[in-house]
Amino acid sequence: MHQHTLSELSGLLAGGEVSSVELTRHFLDRVASLDPSLNAFITVTADQALAAAVEADRRRSAGEAGPLTGVPIAHKDIFCTAGVKTSCGSRMLDSFVSPYDATVVERLDAAGVVCLGKTNMDEFAMGSSNETSWYGPVRNPWDLERVPGGSSGGSAAAVSARLAPAATGTDTGGSIRQPAALVGITGLKPTYGRVSRYGMIAFASSLDQAGTLTRSAEDAALLLTAMAGHDPRDSTCVDVPVPDYAAGLSGDLTGLRVGLVREFLDDGLDGDNRKAIEAAASVLQDLGAELVEVSLPNLGLSVPTYYVVAPAECSSNLSRFDGVRFGHRCEDPRDLLDLYERSRSEGFGAEVKRRILTGTYVLSAGYYDAYYLKAQKVRQLIAADFREAFGRADVLLGPTTPTPAFRLGEKTDNPVTMYLNDIYTIGANLAGLPGMSVPCGFVNDLPVGLHLIADHFDEGRLLNTAHAFQQATGWHRRAPEGAFA
C-alpha cells in the first residue's frame, strides 16, 4: 500500500478500497518500525492522526470529501501546529508547543489531510545535510551512511522511505529541492509569495517559501492547489488566482522552450551527473520540447550573495528567541544580560550561531554598504539574468546538486564546501522563482535530481514539464530497496 503515490491513494480512498484509518495505521506502523534507523521524525502524532482519519472517513461517507481528504502526510517541524511541539530542529524550541496553526497547516487540515507527525530538519532550516538538527542527523534511505540533504531532510527521507506519501517542506536556498534530489523524490519550491509564510518559523524572510516533497509531480500539483493562495496575514503572499494544478497536467510539451543553462552545465558538474542531466534534456526534446541555450552570467555570485542576505535576515529573525517569553531559558540567570547570553548560547547550535554572527556583522555600521547593500544589488542582477533567460525559454534546466548524496560528517568541518552544495538551487530563491527537482537517474546507485526552474507564478508549466518527464521515464517510481521496500 505504501508504494502508492498520493494521487493513487486519493483514488483508492475515493473508490472505497481503503479507509483513511487503515491508511493512517499502515503508515504509523511503518514510522514506528522503520524510523529508528532514519530519524526522520521529531514528533509522531499518532493519536491526533487517528482521530483525524476517523473524521476524514466520516466526511467521506457524508459525501464531503475532497481529493486530499484522509490522505496521510507529514509536516516539516518548521510549521507551527496548534497543541503540538514545534521545535524547528532546535534545542531553543524543544519545549515549545505552538498555540496556533500555520496557514499551510490550516489549509491542508481544511482539505482533510491527516498529519502523521513533524519531521526532522536542520536547526532553523540552516544546513544542507540535516546534520545541524538538535535531534541528530537524518539518514538517507538509499544509503544509511549518507545524508538525505537539508534542511527538509526529515520530510525527504520520510517520503523516500515510504513512511509518508508526501510531506511539506520549506526552501530558502534549496532546502526542498536539494534533499529531494539526494533521496530520489520530487521537490517543489513555489514562487516566492505563492504560499503563505504565516506560521512558518522564519529563517530568511525574503527567501523562505513553503513547498512539497512528494513522489510525483502530480502529487505536488494536488498539494499545491490546496496550500497556495492569498493570505491576509502575510503581506508578501501575492493575491494571484490559484488554478487546479492537477487538472492542468496535460503531459503535452509541444512547443515548450527548455533553456539549457550554460553555467549549470559547465566544468563544475561531475561527468556522470552531467550525463544524467543531458539524457533528461533529450527526453524532453523527444516529447516535443525545443532545447535552447541560455546564460545566467551572474549566477556565480549567487552563493556569496545568499550568504550575506540570508544570515542578515536570520540574525534579526532569531532575536525573538531570547529566553523571555518562550523557548529555552537558562537556569538561574544572574541578570538580564546573563539570561540573554546563556539562553541563546545553550539554545542555538554552532551553524545557527555562525549565521547569526555573520548576519550581525554584515548589517553593522560601516559594513552594511559593503556587504548587505551590495548583495541586494547583485541580487537584482541575478534576477535580471533570469528575466532575460525567460525571454528565450519557458523552463530552465540543469542539475539540482553538484554530486549525489555525500557521507555523514563529510562536509561538517568545512562550512564553505557545504554551502557550495546549494550552488544550483540558490538562484531561484534570490530571484523568487519556482523550482523543482525530479529524479532523473542514478550515479553509483544514488539518485540524481533534474532541476527545473520556471518564471514567476508559472508553476502550472513547471509541474506539467516534470509530469511529462515522469510519464516518459519512471525514475520517480524507483524506491530504496531492503528494509524500506
Next chain:
Amino acid sequence: MDWEMVIGLEIHAQLKTASKIFSASSTAYGAAPNTQANLVDLGYPGVLPVLNTEAVGMAVRFGLATHSTVAPRSVFARKNYFYPDLPKGYQISQYELPVVHDGYIDIDLDDGVTKRIGITRAHLEEDAGKSLHEDFHGMSGIDLNRAGTPLLEIVSEPDLRTAGEAVAYMKAIHQLVRYLDICDGNMQEGSFRCDANISVRPAGRHEFGTRAEIKNLNSFRYIERAILHEAERQIDILESGGSIVQETRLYDPDKDETRPMRTKEEANDYRYFPDPDLLPVVISEAEIEAVRRELPELPDEKRGRFVSAFGLSEYDARVLTSSRALADFYEAVAATVSDKKLAANWVMGDLSGALNKDGLDIETSRISAGALAGLLGRIEDGTISGKIAKQVFEAMWAGEGGADDVIEARGLKQITDTGAIEAIIEEVMAANPGQLEQYRSGKDKLFGYFVGQVMKATRGQANPALVNELLKKMLAG
C-alpha cells in the same frame, strides 16, 4: 559671554487607530497587563506583521497639514536591539525612506512674531511595551499591551532657539494633531511625548555645539525646565573650560535635573535594514488628493476666518481656536447669536471659568452650545439683562434646565413695563428726599445712586436702559 541654544525636538504622537499598527489587537489604554497583546505583538515564532493602513492615512494627513512631501514610496525597516519589552528583538520603524518629509509649521511667539520651524521628517513606527521595575521583588514585570501601538515620530529641524520656542512648537504640533484627529494628545498617558536635542553655542557663531539628547519629556512644563536646566549645565561646563560629551540623558522631574543614560560610545548599533516581511508603502497622487479633500480646517485658517467673518480680535480668535472642540463649540453658539463678540466673551469668560473650576473640558461641558446660545438669545431679545444672565448661567450649570426654564422658575424676567418702573422710581424718590434735593441742586453723581436703588428694589430685573431713561426724566422733576 552670551550663549544661544540650538534645540530640535523628536515628538512621538500615538495615532488614534482602533487597532495596533501591525496586528488586530486593541490600542485602548488602561487594560490589565498583557490582555491586549496577541501572538503578533508577543513576537511568537512564525507570526508576521500586516500594516494597518489607517495609520498611513493619518501620517498623510499630518504631512499635508505641515506642507510636507508625502513620499510616494516609503519603507519599513527593522531597528535591532535586545530588550525584554521589545518582543521581536527589533522595532519596526521607518529609517531611510520615511512616509513624510521636508515640511514646516509656523509658531506664534509671545512677542507676536511668527516663526517658521522646519519639519525634517515624520515616520511611522511601533511602540515597545513597558518594563515595570517595582512590585516584583527584585525582578521586572513586562506589560506588552502597548507593544505595537502606532506612533508618528515627528522630527523638527534644529530651528528652535529658546525653551519658550520649543514649548510653543510642541504646543503647535499638539494642537495640530488633535485638529487632524490623529492623536488624542493625552500627555499623562504618554500619547504625546518628546525627546529634545540640545546644544549651546556662543551667540553669533554659525557651527552647532555638541548636543545631548534628553529623553521622554511628557509635559510642556517639563520640557521647558529640562531644556533650561540642560542648557545651563552645558554652559557651566563650557565656561569652566570643559567640553560636552554627546550622550543621551534622562530628565528627572522630581529632582529637576538631567542625568546621563548612555554616551555615544555606548550607543547601540541598531543594524537597520528594510523589513522583508512588509512591502514598501506606496501612496498614489490620487490617494493623497483624497486625504487632502477630507482635511479639516486647520488652526491658522480657522483663526483668520474668526477674525474676518465674526469680527473677533486676533487674541479672541486665537483663544477660541486653541482646540478644534472649543472652536466648534464657539461656532455652534455664534450660529444663532447675532452679537459674535458677546458669544466669544461668554465662551472665554463664564463658560471657561466654570469648566476650569470643575476640572472639565469643552467636550464634557455641563452646558451645551445650544443651551448657551439660548441664554444669549434671551439677553439679545431683552428678556434678561447681562447681569441676570450670569445668575441664569449658574443655575443652568447646576442642572436646573435651560435658560427659559430658569428664567421662568426663578421669575427673573426683565421688567420692561414703563408704568411699573415709574411707580418704583416714585417710591425711591419719596424714600430719599435728601438725595433728591442734592441731585436737583447739581450733584449729578447721585444719579448712579438712584439707579442702584431702583435696581435693588426690582431685584435687578428692571430693564437698565429703561430705568436710565425714566430716572433722568423724573429726577429732573
